Amino acid sequence: MQLFVNPAGELSIYRQIMRQITEAIASRRLQPGDKLPSHRDLAEQLVIAPLTVKKAYDELEASGYIETQRGRGTFVSSSVPPPPSGDQQLRDAARNLLSIALLSGGGMPEAVQALHQVEQEMRNARSERGA
Amino acid sequence: MNTVLQFENIVRGYKKTENVLNGVSFRMGPGEILGLLGRNGAGKTTLIRIAMGMLYPASGRVSVFGHSPTLDPVAVKSRIGYVAEDQVLPPGATLRELTAFHASLFRNWDAALERELTERFALRPADKIKNLSKGQARQAALICALCHRPELLILDEPAGGLDPAARREFLEASIQLLNREGTAILFSSHHMSDVERLGGRVVLLDGGRVLLDEELDNLRDDVCVALAPSAAGNLKLEALPGYLRSRHAQDGWHGVFRGEPAEVSRRIQTALGSNNIQCSRVPLEELFVEMVGGRQ
Numbered sequence: 001m002q003l004f005v006n007p008a009g010e011l012s013i014y015r016q017i018m019r020q021i022t023e024a025i026a027s028r029r030l031q032p033g034d035k036l037p038s039h040r041d042l043a044e045q046l047v048i049a050p051l052t053v054k055k056a057y058d059e060l061e062a063s064g065y066i067e068t069q070r071g072r073g074t075f076v077s078s079s080v081p082p083p084p085s086g087d088q089q090l091r092d093a094a095r096n097l098l099s100i101a102l103l104s105g106g107g108m109p110e111a112v113q114a115l116h117q118v119e120q121e122m123r124n125a126r127s128e129r130g131a
Numbered sequence: 132m133n134t135v136l137q138f139e140n141i142v143r144g145y146k147k148t149e150n151v152l153n154g155v156s157f158r159m160g161p162g163e164i165l166g167l168l169g170r171n172g173a174g175k176t177t178l179i180r181i182a183m184g185m186l187y188p189a190s191g192r193v194s195v196f197g198h199s200p201t202l203d204p205v206a207v208k209s210r211i212g213y214v215a216e217d218q219v220l221p222p223g224a225t226l227r228e229l230t231a232f233h234a235s236l237f238r239n240w241d242a243a244l245e246r247e248l249t250e251r252f253a254l255r256p257a258d259k260i261k262n263l264s265k266g267q268a269r270q271a272a273l274i275c276a277l278c279h280r281p282e283l284l285i286l287d288e289p290a291g292g293l294d295p296a297a298r299r300e301f302l303e304a305s306i307q308l309l310n311r312e313g314t315a316i317l318f319s320s321h322h323m324s325d326v327e328r329l330g331g332r333v334v335l336l337d338g339g340r341v342l343l344d345e346e347l348d349n350l351r352d353d354v355c356v357a358l359a360p361s362a363a364g365n366l367k368l369e370a371l372p373g374y375l376r377s378r379h380a381q382d383g384w385h386g387v388f389r390g391e392p393a394e395v396s397r398r399i400q401t402a403l404g405s406n407n408i409q410c411s412r413v414p415l416e417e418l419f420v421e422m423v424g425g426r427q
Contacts, residue, residue, distance in 0.1 A: 007327035008414045012351035040310045047303050049164060049330035050310050055348065 001030060005046050013048055017056035025065060025080055027122035036066060036074040134197070135159045135283050135315045136182060141191035143177055150189070151177050153339030159315055161282065164331025166347070167319040170423050173336040175319040176216060179287050182317070183213055195283070209237065212276030212314075214269070216287040222261035226254055226271055230278070237279035245278045251304065266297030273304065284308075286318040290325055302328060323416035333415070337423045342376075347415070355392040356421050357399055357410040359384040367402045371395075376422050387421050 003020050005013050024030040036042075039057050043050040057074060060066045064081040068074045083089060101111040137158040144150035151174040159165050167175050180186040181193050184200030184207060193200060200207045220229060226249075234240040249256060252270040254263075263271060269289065276284060289305075290298040302325060308314060320326055326333065326347070333350060335343040343350070354375070359368070360383045369377060373389035388395045388410075396410035413421070 007324035008416060010412055010414070012348050013327060013330070014348060015352070043310060044303070044306055047299065047306055048328045049306065051164075052330040052348075 003042070003046060005048060014052050014056040014059070017042075017046075017053060018060055021056070021060060022065060022083075025076060027125060029122075029125050030076050032076050032078045032080065034076045036076070038073060133161055135161055135163070135195070136317065137192075137194050138178065138182070139192040141178065141181060141188045141193060143174075143181060143186065143188045143191075150339050152181075152188075152336075154191070155336065155339070155341055156191075157334055157341060157344055159283075159317060162313045162315050164309070164316050164329055165318075166326040166329060166331065166333050167317060167336065168321075168323075168326065168333060168419060169319075169336035173423075174339060175336060176287055178336070179285055179317070179319065182285065183211070184208075209279070210282045212279070212281035212284045214272045214276045214286050214289055216291055216319075218268070218272040220260045220268060220271060222259070224260055225256065226258050226260065226263075227256035229260060229271060230256075230274060233275045233278070239279055241278050241280055244280070245274060248274045248277065248304070252300075266293050266300070269293060269297070269301065270304075273301070277308065280312065281314060283315045283317065286316065288319050288321065290320060290322050298322065298325065305329065323414070323419055327415055335419070335422060342422060350415070350418060351412065354387060354389055354412070354418065355395055355410050356413050356417065357386045357388060357395055357408060358382065359386070359399060359403065359405070360407050368399060371398050371402060378421065378424060385421055387418070 001024055003017060005016050007013065009016060011019065021030065021036070030036075036057075037045065039053040040050050043053045046053070057066065057068075061068060061074075063083075064077055066074055067077050097111050097114065098108070101107055101114070104110070139156050141152050141155045142150055143152045151172070155174070155178060167178065169175050177186065181188050182195060182200060184204050187201060195207045196210055198206045224232075230245055230249075234242065234245070248270075252267070252274070254267060254270060254274075258267075260268065260271065273289075276286075289301060293301065305316070306329075309316070316329070316331075318329070330347050333343065333345060333347050334341055359365075365377060365384050365386075368374065368384070368386055371388070373395060375387040375389060377384060377386040379385075386399075392410040392412060396408045399408045399410070400406050
């Protein structure tokens with residue numbers, strides 16, 4: 001899986017990593033049991049501090065998305081829990097999506113169309129993976 | 132926790148009338164990464180030179196591994212690696228002569244690490260220093276600072292004058308080092324994206340004092356910048372909880388606050404009775420400008 005960090009982004013780097021990994025799990029580009037790179041390897045690959053990656057992994061592990069098996073590495077959890085306050089997050093994201101659609105002169109149809117497009121992208125990424 | 136480096140109430144100036152540092156205190160633990168930030172002239176290099184025992188503080192105390200760098204320079208310097216902002220290396224010497232000289236100074240010089248770094252940086256030991264590019268000279272200085280395996284690495288503006296590719300290579304070498312050795316690093320930098328990549332803690336110097344001393348991730352998550360259209364009522368705003376700093380810019384009033392953007396903007400709207408407030412988390416570069424940038 002390819003990760004990307006932007007040091008000038010609005011989110012701190014460890015949150016960018018967390019978000020990309022949870023997105024990959026949600027779209028099933030990462031599947032239960034998949035192995036993640038070690039935090040040191042990922043740090044060298046992304047050219048960021050190892051502690052920053054460790055912090056992202058620790059938080060993902062605390063929320064149950066990934067699990068570390070001693071001596072074997074870090075894996076996507078076999079059963080991924082629903083995000084805490086998922087309803088609220090969903091509404092926040094929907095509000096954001098609809099605002100952008102309205103601001104660009106559209107509305108519900110454009111927002112729904114964007115959702116369909118993203119879903120298709122996720123589907124493609126999954127089939128590219130050969131899963 | 133052990134202390135690697137400690138500044139206590141450091142005061143130092145170059146003119147009688149004005150102090151560059153006016154009571155600076157902070158400490159660093161083993162393996163800690165600390166980015167020293169501040170505008171030009173804020174005293175970053177002065178503070179680093181005081182830690183190296185190259186300058187005396189006018190008052191206050193500095194200790195490195197529990198020793199005074201001026202009274203006990205050998206005990207201190209044998210455990211520090213240092214790359215200066217304007218590192219002067221002997222121009223006529225070859226790289227091989229330069230590293231051999233450093234190797235002769237340190238009992239625990241790691242020749243294998245020297246070979247590995249020389250190879251990674253693609254440096255040629257027979258090259259004369261004066262024929263190296265700026266980036267190569269910085270890499271040579273880094274090798275000299277690293278191969279006695281210091282517990283504390285001090286880098287004064289390590290990326291200064293390097294092109295983006297050379298900066299990235301330097302950063303890659305530093306990250307690999309962090310991975311393997313867990314060396315504590317104190318570095319000063321004007322490149323905020325490099326600071327974000329190295330992470331750790333940020334100490335911001337301004338007006339001779341420590342204006343901020345905080346984990347980078349906390350700053351990114353818990354601090355936000357609010358933009359209000361006019362200066363009206365800004366005294367009221369400065370009294371709001373979480374207020375850190377403000378300035379007047381061309382597009383209005385900019386305030387730095389601790390707290391969630393939504394919560395902070397709600398407070399400001401209540402205080403001003405206006406709903407024309409924008410509030411958001413910002414990258415370190417923006418935060419730096421808002422904290423120490425021009426105040427009209």
